[in-house]
Amino acid sequence: MINRFWNRLFRKPVVWQRSIVDLAGLNDLARSGLAGLLLAQEKARLNFVSAREAQQRNPGRANHDRMHDSLLHLQATNAVVQSLLNERALEERLATEPSPEEVAVGKSR
Numbered sequence: 001m002i003n004r005f006w007n008r009l010f011r012k013p014v015v016w017q018r019s020i021v022d023l024a025g026l027n028d029l030a031r032s033g034l035a036g037l038l039l040a041q042e043k044a045r046l047n048f049v050s051a052r053e054a055q056q057r058n059p060g061r062a063n064h065d066r067m068h069d070s071l072l073h074l075q076a077t078n079a080v081v082q083s084l085l086n087e088r089a090l091e092e093r094l095a096t097e098p099s100p101e102e103v104a105v106g107k108s109r
Contacts, residue, residue, distance in 0.1 A: 011061065026080060029084070030084055037081045037084060037085065040077055040081065044070075044074040044078075047070045047073065047074070048067070048073075050070075051063070051066045051067040051069075051070040051071075052070075055067040
């Protein structure tokens, strides 16, 4: 019943199952340098801007869905890039910190 209501209201089928995400692109992105991360982010942003402009020129369901999908892709790309940047910064910080054996421990009394 909910499925019929959703289809009638939004004219789009409900997908209840979670999809399997292909992570091959994320592995390549993680191996790329800082420039690769920024290029992936910029490409996702330009795709969203293009989809948004197409939706503004020709409002319709297909253009709206394309804009929505590109927005979701942009948000996902931003999240992945941010987490990879945080991971790299943490690795660099851990590499520059002295090991616990090298830290002088003072007496408490």
